[in-house]
Amino acid sequence: MTSKTHAFEADTGKILDIVINSLYSNKEIFLRELISNASDAIDKRRYMAATDQSLQSDEPAAIKLIADSKAKTLTIQDNGIGLNADDMASSLGTIARSGSKAFLEQVEQATADQEKGKKKSKETAFSLIGQFGVGFYSAFMVADKVEVISLKAGESTAHKWTSDGRSGYQVEESERATAGTDIILHLKKDEKDYLDETRLSYLVRKYSDHLSYPVFWQPPKVDEPRQLNSGSAIWTRQKSEIKDEDYTAFYRQIGAGYDEPFMTLHNRTEGVLNYTSLLFIPTARPFDLFNPDRKSRMQLYINRVFITEECEDIVPPWLRFVRGVVDTPDLDLNVSREMLQHNPAVVKIGKAVVKRILTELQKKKDKDADAYAQFWAEFGIVLKEGLYEDQDNRDKLLKLSLFTSAKTGQLISLSDYIAAMPEKQEKIYTLSAETAEQAQTSPHLEGFRARDIDVLLMTDPVDEFWMQAINEFEGKAFASASRGAIDLDEIATKPSSDDVDTAPADDAELAPLLAKVKTILGDTVKDVRLSKTLTDSPVCLVADEDGMDIQMERLMKAHNKDFSGSPRILELNPSHELITGLKDKIKADKDPDLVHDAATMLFDQALILEGRTPVNLNEFANRMTRLMQRGISA
Helix, strand or coil: CCEEEECCCHHHHHHHHHHHHHHCCCCCHHHHHHHHHHHHHHHHHHHHHCCCHHHCCCCCCCEEEEEECCCCEEEEEECCCCCCHHHHHHHHCCCCCCCHHHHHHHHHHHHHHHHCCCHHHHHHHHHHHHHCCCHHHHHHHCEEEEEEEEECCCCCCEEEEEECCCCCEEEEEECCCCCEEEEEEEECHHHHHHHCHHHHHHHHHHHHCCCCCCEEEECCCCCCCEECCCCCCHHHCCHHHCCHHHHHHHHHHCCCCCCCCCEEEEEEECCCCCEEEEEEECCCCCCCCCCCCCCCCCEEEECCEEEECCCCCCCCHHHCCCEEEEECCCCCECCCCCCECCCHHHHHHHHHHHHHHHHHHHHHHHHCHHHHHHHHHHHHHHHCHHHHHCCCCHHHHHHHCEEEECCCCCEEEHHHHHHCCCCCCCEEEEEECCCHHHHHCCHHHHHHHHCCCCCEEECCHHHHHHHHHCCEECCEEEEECCECCCCHHHCCCCCCCCCCCCCCCCHHHHHHHHHHHHHHHHHHEEEEEECCCCCCCCEEEEECCCCCCHHHHHHHHHHCCCCCCCCEEEEECCCCHHHHHHHHHHHHCCCHHHHHHHHHHHHHHHHHHCCCCCCCHHHHHHHHHHHHHHHHHC
């Protein structure tokens, strides 16, 4: 038997060293690569056998994993097309047959840039290497010697290829009874866990569960092997053949949850891009919904081979609760097949998937408002991140968004809010607060309630951010109920009440009060003015027209303890008995200490109504004590 030894070329040897030691981030990928190659070999034989009957096989197509703990070898066996000596030399003995030096320079530059933290340079350097078939060489990450014994279909002589991945390779004649290939890995000392059935079974289910061909575990001295993969992919079947319980079982299999899916979207697209998507929207929040990384868990397959579940271009962070799979033959991978190249195909598939999800959600909202409201209660806070981040889909998301109505306490859409507005109302009024309960007790709502004008309650932190970026909806501008001077009488007149004995003082009478309170409070307020919205409370704090709502100030302080915010405007209710009484005290110029305490206490009260704490709690307690003593003694 003649054995012929071949030395690796210098550049090829360097490339192989990089492939073995640097290219892959996860050693276990080798099994996916070798099983995928075996599947490709079976596909090739079936394709060629359609026109050449001599290549057909009586054996069913299959891939076997055979572990020999004594010899410390793992064999990946297939009955595919096989290799002859020339195939071994061209396919296994040469990497990047043309342009090896240029390829090596690209890889070395990428490695250097990666060490320096230049991610962009790495992506650029690797953008050309999808054409190099180096998956087979991932075997050397776990093996110190690899043997390939193969008989090409239609031929009579088998051959064996042997290499340690360093010094070169040998090709010699061998023996194999039937067409196909055995890849025998002589495992390194610290890689013996790849002989364990449980470990291999897990890896097959993770990466190769949905291959068209069965992957068997072949125990020693056992005739009946055990199949490790399901051998089918539910998303490749016709929807008419799939029952709801099948979808639910797969939904739970991929770890989307233990509930029933709120929505199942199964779609096959053919054209410029070919892909199949099977998407699930959960009923309940996944446990990791608010993880800081905000990563998608959408599984990406290429021809049924699992690639990743962290492809950021398929669904954006604000759709991270959507689970499922996207399978396509039309995406290029980098040389390690561990991540996608940046190319227009990824972007197009992602846009199509997002469009489909939003369209189906809109249909659900229109047809079943109650079910959609339940969905929104679970995931609305995440969808609203898209209002801030995704300008392209902003209009669709605004139509999908629901907000709590101050008037009814129920969720309402922006379109329904506009439809119910009084004829003269030109703005969509909002109020930010930490909770809906806190917002409902805010003095800022008093004037709106008195005039039967609804206000949308913004209680999610993300509301403060998207409202900075979006000014209007369907021609109606957003306006904060706690910012700027609002004249509600232009929309509707406040109904008179016989229970109110105190008539509002005119502006001239109250001018001394405003000046005195402003003098007492000094720089703690930006201004003191009369309110046109208060009906029951004596005071409230509002932001300037271009100022920052209290909710945004809270968020800023949470991220920066030194953030102090801007002084706010103190508004006084000219109809409130406390305000008119204080006006009389100032006019009579009596008891300046009482006036000082009362003015300061009014400001503290306004702070408390906003959920804030008086600046100096000790002074606040002393003022309260003095005012209580006066009341008891009077």
